[in-house]
Amino acid sequence: MSNQPEHPALLIPGPIEFDDAVLQSMSHFSQSHVGAPFVETFGETLSMLRELFQTTDSSSQPFVISGSGTLGWDLVAANLAEPGDEVLVLHTGYFADSFTDCFETYGVKATQLKAPIGSRPQLPEIEKALKEKKYKLLTVTHVDTSTGVLSELKALSELVRRVSPETLLIVDGVCSVGCEDIEFDKWQLDGVITASQKAIGCPAGLSISMYSSRAIETFKNRKTPPGSYFASFKNWLPIMQNYEAKKPSYFATPSPQLVHALHTSLTKILSKPLSERFAAHRAASQKIKKAVADLGLKQLALDPADQANGMTAIYLPEGVTVPGLLPNLMKKGVVFAGGLHKEIAPKYIRIGHMGVSVTDPKRTDIDRAIEALGVGLSEAGYKKP
Amino acid sequence: MSNQPEHPALLIPGPIEFDDAVLQSMSHFSQSHVGAPFVETFGETLSMLRELFQTTDSSSQPFVISGSGTLGWDLVAANLAEPGDEVLVLHTGYFADSFTDCFETYGVKATQLKAPIGSRPQLPEIEKALKEKKYKLLTVTHVDTSTGVLSELKALSELVRRVSPETLLIVDGVCSVGCEDIEFDKWQLDGVITASQKAIGCPAGLSISMYSSRAIETFKNRKTPPGSYFASFKNWLPIMQNYEAKKPSYFATPSPQLVHALHTSLTKILSKPLSERFAAHRAASQKIKKAVADLGLKQLALDPADQANGMTAIYLPEGVTVPGLLPNLMKKGVVFAGGLHKEIAPKYIRIGHMGVSVTDPKRTDIDRAIEALGVGLSEAGYKKP
Numbered sequence: 001m002s003n004q005p006e007h008p009a010l011l012i013p014g015p016i017e018f019d020d021a022v023l024q025s026m027s028h029f030s031q032s033h034v035g036a037p038f039v040e041t042f043g044e045t046l047s048m049l050r051e052l053f054q055t056t057d058s059s060s061q062p063f064v065i066s067g068s069g070t071l072g073w074d075l076v077a078a079n080l081a082e083p084g085d086e087v088l089v090l091h092t093g094y095f096a097d098s099f100t101d102c103f104e105t106y107g108v109k110a111t112q113l114k115a116p117i118g119s120r121p122q123l124p125e126i127e128k129a130l131k132e133k134k135y136k137l138l139t140v141t142h143v144d145t146s147t148g149v150l151s152e153l154k155a156l157s158e159l160v161r162r163v164s165p166e167t168l169l170i171v172d173g174v175c176s177v178g179c180e181d182i183e184f185d186k187w188q189l190d191g192v193i194t195a196s197q198k199a200i201g202c203p204a205g206l207s208i209s210m211y212s213s214r215a216i217e218t219f220k221n222r223k224t225p226p227g228s229y230f231a232s233f234k235n236w237l238p239i240m241q242n243y244e245a246k247k248p249s250y251f252a253t254p255s256p257q258l259v260h261a262l263h264t265s266l267t268k269i270l271s272k273p274l275s276e277r278f279a280a281h282r283a284a285s286q287k288i289k290k291a292v293a294d295l296g297l298k299q300l301a302l303d304p305a306d307q308a309n310g311m312t313a314i315y316l317p318e319g320v321t322v323p324g325l326l327p328n329l330m331k332k333g334v335v336f337a338g339g340l341h342k343e344i345a346p347k348y349i350r351i352g353h354m355g356v357s358v359t360d361p362k363r364t365d366i367d368r369a370i371e372a373l374g375v376g377l378s379e380a381g382y383k384k385p
Numbered sequence: 386m387s388n389q390p391e392h393p394a395l396l397i398p399g400p401i402e403f404d405d406a407v408l409q410s411m412s413h414f415s416q417s418h419v420g421a422p423f424v425e426t427f428g429e430t431l432s433m434l435r436e437l438f439q440t441t442d443s444s445s446q447p448f449v450i451s452g453s454g455t456l457g458w459d460l461v462a463a464n465l466a467e468p469g470d471e472v473l474v475l476h477t478g479y480f481a482d483s484f485t486d487c488f489e490t491y492g493v494k495a496t497q498l499k500a501p502i503g504s505r506p507q508l509p510e511i512e513k514a515l516k517e518k519k520y521k522l523l524t525v526t527h528v529d530t531s532t533g534v535l536s537e538l539k540a541l542s543e544l545v546r547r548v549s550p551e552t553l554l555i556v557d558g559v560c561s562v563g564c565e566d567i568e569f570d571k572w573q574l575d576g577v578i579t580a581s582q583k584a585i586g587c588p589a590g591l592s593i594s595m596y597s598s599r600a601i602e603t604f605k606n607r608k609t610p611p612g613s614y615f616a617s618f619k620n621w622l623p624i625m626q627n628y629e630a631k632k633p634s635y636f637a638t639p640s641p642q643l644v645h646a647l648h649t650s651l652t653k654i655l656s657k658p659l660s661e662r663f664a665a666h667r668a669a670s671q672k673i674k675k676a677v678a679d680l681g682l683k684q685l686a687l688d689p690a691d692q693a694n695g696m697t698a699i700y701l702p703e704g705v706t707v708p709g710l711l712p713n714l715m716k717k718g719v720v721f722a723g724g725l726h727k728e729i730a731p732k733y734i735r736i737g738h739m740g741v742s743v744t745d746p747k748r749t750d751i752d753r754a755i756e757a758l759g760v761g762l763s764e765a766g767y768k769k770p
Contacts, residue, residue, distance in 0.1 A: 023412035029389040070637035102614040205640035229487040252455035255590035
């Protein structure tokens with residue numbers, strides 16, 4: 001089934017299991033970062049990202065930079081906001097706190113709109129907040145990896161456009177790009193940041209993002225220089241534009257191997273309609289969520305409309321612990337993640353169901369995950385009600 | 386000889402040719418970034434870096450972060466200096482200008498001490514500069530990739546300790562770590578930043594650095610918070626310490642594949658005495674530099690004491706152009722780089738001779754490079770004097 005050595009299926013909310021061909025591309029022989037063959041590969045990769053984000057607006061701008069998903073926050077905070085600017089951070093878990101820290105590092109004033117754990121800020125509250133103060137940016141975690149809560153982008157965008165049209169809508173899509181529908185142009189998004197190792201299906205090491213022409217204009221109209229050097233649009237914008245135009249240029253050395261792997265992964269993803277990909281993720285997610293309910297377990301995200309399609313966060317039943325359950329499941333061949341939300345971390349686990357584990361019909365990861373979860377809980381003494 | 390598909394030998398000053406086993410590690414199956422097996426690998430990798438930098442002081446601190454070599458400048462500028470601090474930048478080419486830009490991004494006042502192209506600032510001038518003003522940091526590009534100029538660290542460190550002992554000595558070792566002798570403890574260095582894709586022999590995508598206890602104390606005694614989020618010691622220091630102690634922890638997802646490749650490369654490097662490795666680089670470098678002289682060509686770095694051992698920058702003879710020569714050499718199976726120093730870029734080429742191209746006795750890259758250079762110049766109409 002796979003050329004990879006036998007190993008437990010990695011079913012955490014990223015990194016995920018990778019396709020053989022993607023891993024093979026990781027060991028590509030060495031190429032010059034400014035030579036024609038690699039420039040061609042990088043340029044094609046950037047163009048394919050436009051398709052993944054469903055943008056045909058030629059003034060949208062993709063970025064691929066060596067780094068982790070976290071670097072995306074610096075890209076936003078250091079380029080699209082200026083010291084003293086106000087931003088509204090919709091809070092659904094761990095990552096809104098970190099994004100807030102990042103804004104504050106660059107002197108940007110972040111106001112959090114918090115929701116109870118497992119929920120998300122509601123449109124009327126957001127409307128009220130947007131009317132009370134003028135925000136340069138509004139940020140939303142599309143799928144909060146710490147809680148499995150999915151936010152609704154389309155209605156949020158309509159609200160922002162109606163109530164505060166100058167506010168840029170920034171999406172943390174680290175755990176959503178590639179498994180959740182994102183229509184960058186149609187939903188008038190201004191920035192979506194993500195990383196390679198989740199539903200995009202390429203090993204970790206790349207910060208990937210897309211910005212609207214409005215966002216790029218906002219950057220160009222800054223009164224102060226960007227607050228970061230490595231994460232500066234000033235340094236990267238010409239580089240990304242040159243690579244996509246198949247012209248060599250240099251600011252910092254990209255990783256040819258990671259870019260080859262991303263190229264391979266995007267080629268596979270785009271070989272089928274995106275709608276099929278999202279439907280496959282929804283179907284696998286429903287299968288897991290039904291199994292969780294059948295076991296009598298509760299998800300963190302209560303409302304089905306708020307439940308992510310690429311991951312599931314599940315409260316452990318009384319008496320079952322993370323360190324008791326997960327190592328036993330690993331012996332059964334599946335790796336799940338523990339909790340991450342600091343208030344309740346020891347009380348829940350997280351299952352990732354993204355990429356080839358979901359889309360490759362030859363893989364049995366999802367069925368094995370469901371089977372292992374049931375047996376593992378039973379062995380931990382849990383009896384379903 | 387190699388399991389890699391046939392391709393021209395990449396002999397630019399990074400990325401370099403990689404060992405088969407290193408490239409194989411790049412396609413490692415997916416692992417959790419917080420699972421015991423990967424934590425073990427990452428921890429060992431950090432410990433091996435101590436050996437590479439020749440530090441046995443347990444309070445030295447290695448960092449490995451997804452990013453490019455450029456990120457190292459942000460690590461220094463955003464953590465070891467504060468807004469308003471004065472730093473002295475020794476200028477030997479392109480990279481001192483960029484490092485200066487980076488300092489200025491974070492509000493740090495950088496003074497450049499410039500040398501003519503192909504030379505480096507001399508100790509008496511540096512002494513004079515250090516006596517005129519108190520500098521928080523002094524930075525030096527160990528090997529300037531734009532000119533092939535090697536700086537002398539030991540005498541520089543002695544000077545700094547004597548004249549301005551509070552000044553931290555920061556080394557940009559992107560093009561030197563792994564091919565030039567660096568004795569971190571003995572030479573009392575405070576920071577050395579580098580990247581994976583040059584003499585360390587691991588594909589691009591990792592910022593690698595080492596700091597002294599003095600540097601870490603300087604960070605801890607800051608009056609202002611670090612100027613960057615992604616490059617913040619506050620965020621990374623506990624993570625690096627935890628990984629090395631084999632404890633899982635999380636700030637941003639590292640790249641397991643790149644870290645595996647780095648682990649493989651460091652294991653190979655450290656399987657022999659470092660002195661042998663540096664001697665092999667010196668020998669290959671001498672061979673190339675002799676061939677260059679025999680062809681009647683001039684290096685940018687005139688004084689042999691200023692010539693790097695991992696690369697050679699060579700003025701093209703009258704009538705031979707970079708776009709005329711390099712594509713022809715690529716057809717002969719070797720890839721060299723064009724010039725990078727903005728004042729003279731079209732007038733010279735750069736040859737990288739680092740890593741397996743130098744240390745693997747089965748490879749003939751160096752001889753092929755010399756042969757191709759001679760034939761290529763001849764075909765371009767050059768007659769040696």
